[in-house]
Amino acid sequence: MSILSKPAKAFARMSPFFKGLTIIGVGVFGLVLLMVFRPRPEAQEPPRRVPLVVTAPADVRSGNLTIRGNGSVRPKSQIVLSSQVAGRVEWVSSAFASGGRFEKGDLLLRIEDADYVNRVDAASAAVAQRQVEVLQWEEEQALAREEYQRLLAREGMDAPDSASLSSLIFREPQLRAAQASLRSAEAQLADARLALGRTRIIAPFDGIVRSKSVDVGQYVAPGQNLGSLYDTDEVEIVVPLTDTEAALVEGLWDAGAGDEATRIPALVLATFGGREYEWPAYVDRAEGALNQETRTVDVVVRVPDPILSDEGGRRPPLLLGTYASVDIQGASREAYVVLPRMAFRDGEEVYVVEQDTLLIVRPAVILQEIGGEVFVSADIAGGEPVVVSPMDIVTDSMTVQVANGGDR
Numbered sequence: 001m002s003i004l005s006k007p008a009k010a011f012a013r014m015s016p017f018f019k020g021l022t023i024i025g026v027g028v029f030g031l032v033l034l035m036v037f038r039p040r041p042e043a044q045e046p047p048r049r050v051p052l053v054v055t056a057p058a059d060v061r062s063g064n065l066t067i068r069g070n071g072s073v074r075p076k077s078q079i080v081l082s083s084q085v086a087g088r089v090e091w092v093s094s095a096f097a098s099g100g101r102f103e104k105g106d107l108l109l110r111i112e113d114a115d116y117v118n119r120v121d122a123a124s125a126a127v128a129q130r131q132v133e134v135l136q137w138e139e140e141q142a143l144a145r146e147e148y149q150r151l152l153a154r155e156g157m158d159a160p161d162s163a164s165l166s167s168l169i170f171r172e173p174q175l176r177a178a179q180a181s182l183r184s185a186e187a188q189l190a191d192a193r194l195a196l197g198r199t200r201i202i203a204p205f206d207g208i209v210r211s212k213s214v215d216v217g218q219y220v221a222p223g224q225n226l227g228s229l230y231d232t233d234e235v236e237i238v239v240p241l242t243d244t245e246a247a248l249v250e251g252l253w254d255a256g257a258g259d260e261a262t263r264i265p266a267l268v269l270a271t272f273g274g275r276e277y278e279w280p281a282y283v284d285r286a287e288g289a290l291n292q293e294t295r296t297v298d299v300v301v302r303v304p305d306p307i308l309s310d311e312g313g314r315r316p317p318l319l320l321g322t323y324a325s326v327d328i329q330g331a332s333r334e335a336y337v338v339l340p341r342m343a344f345r346d347g348e349e350v351y352v353v354e355q356d357t358l359l360i361v362r363p364a365v366i367l368q369e370i371g372g373e374v375f376v377s378a379d380i381a382g383g384e385p386v387v388v389s390p391m392d393i394v395t396d397s398m399t400v401q402v403a404n405g406g407d408r
Contacts, residue, residue, distance in 0.1 A: 050399055050400060052389075053359070053387045053400045053401070053402060054387070054389035054403050056339070056340055058380045060336070060337050061336060061337075064330055065330030065331060065333060065336065066327050066329070067330045068325060068327050068328075069241055070323065070324065071237040071240070071323075072323050072324070073235050073303075076302065077231035077233075078210070080225055083220040083226060084198040084223075085116070085195050086219075086221050087111035087219070088219050088220075089111055089216055089217060090217075091109060091110040092214070092215065093109060096209055096212060097212055098209055098212055099209065101207075101208050102208075102229075104204065105203060108203055110200050113196055116192065119195065119196070120192040123188045123193075126189070127185040127189050129185070130181045130182035130186075133181065134175070134178045140174070203229070205229075205231045205233065206232055208229070208307070210230055211227050233304070234302045234305075236302050236303075237268065238287075239300075239326045240296035241297050243297065244367075249264060249283070249330055250331040255283055257285045263283065264282060264283035264329055266283055266329065268280075268301070268303050268325070268326050277316065278315075279303050281301050281302060281304075281326065282301070283299055285300050286299050286300070301328070333377075336367060336376065337375070337377070337380050338375055339376060339388075340372060340373060341369065341374050343388045344366060348365060349362065350364045350376070350378060350380065350387075351386065351387035351394065352387070356402060357402075358397060358400075359394070359398050359399070359400045360396060361396045362378055363378065364380075
């Protein structure tokens with residue numbers, strides 16, 4: 001009698017292929033049962049992530065703030081040179097060319113003066129003739145007085161009471177007419193001499209020729225444009241400031257145009273050939289109204305002697321049209337904080353790390369921004385670590401980790 005059960009006998013009679021399938025099926029079924037009925041592990045909270053931050057030390061300073069603006073150089077004084085007389089240009093100075101430099105009193109060009117010399121000669125002759133006429137009538141008057149006095153003495157007569165009769169007797173109308181003719185002739189002589197002098201175009205100040213529009217041989221008429229000149233004694237830069245920035249410039253509204261006593265120190269910086277140069281300057285005045293396009297206060301800064309080089313002879317001239325930065329001396333403060341621009345957050349806040357791990361939100365008011373730095377008013381001590389790295393979510397007193405290399 002066989003000791004195998006019926007299932008075992010059935011399994012024994014299977015072919016090897018079906019035996020293998022059966023074994024695999026049983027194993028898979030057992031694995032499923034183990035997965036379904038295995039004990040579940042206890043739920044665990046994920047490890048808490050602490051934000052990694054980069055910090056920089058706060059730089060606390062005192063003294064005058066610096067208000068930085070920008071603008072283009074323009075002339076303080078510029079004129080259009082024009083002829084006051086008509087004539088042909090007979091000579092032009094070599095300095096009278098675009099970019100040419102000249103000094104006050106230099107002769108820039110000359111107009112043919114032969115006609116004007118003749119007019120002076122004719123006017124001089126007319127004056128001489130009128131002078132002779134006046135002398136003649138003065139002698140006539142003197143003779144008339146002598147004869148009249150002799151007549152009165154001989155006839156024993158009294159002088160007539162009529163003033164008009166006395167005037168006629170003493171040739172006064174004729175003398176006054178001759179004197180008036182002399183004054184008219186002298187005025188005509190002065191006009192002729194003035195016209196002659198205007199044939200010589202003289203530089204009214206030290207400066208540079210900006211443009212030239214006349215050449216030798218050209219006929220010019222009164223009022224015709226000969227060229228344009230600008231004064232190199234000083235140049236100007238108009239610096240637009242916001243109302244917040246303008247409020248930081250102490251004495252801005254007291255500055256009077258041309259008043260040395262109310263000047264506010266400034267410094268102009270411009271790049272030439274890859275190198276930055278400086279020119280001492282001062283605030284001359286603020287414009288009387290807001291700029292209608294930018295809604296800013298236009299501050300006029302003047303630069304004395306812009307074409308003079310420095311002591312080393314390396315500084316180039318500050319040319320018209322140069323785009324420059326201007327640092328204006330602002331009001332003095334007992335303390336303000338200078339931070340990297342990235343440390344200042346939206347909402348006027350900065351993040352300070354205390355005790356190496358605790359992030360504190362501090363309010364701050366931006367005073368001025370220069371380059372990559374901001375000048376702020378905030379309750380921050382010098383050297384305190386301020387967060388300069390980006391942060392997505394921030395809560396006051398949250399825990400942070402200062403990255404290696406971060407300044408504390």
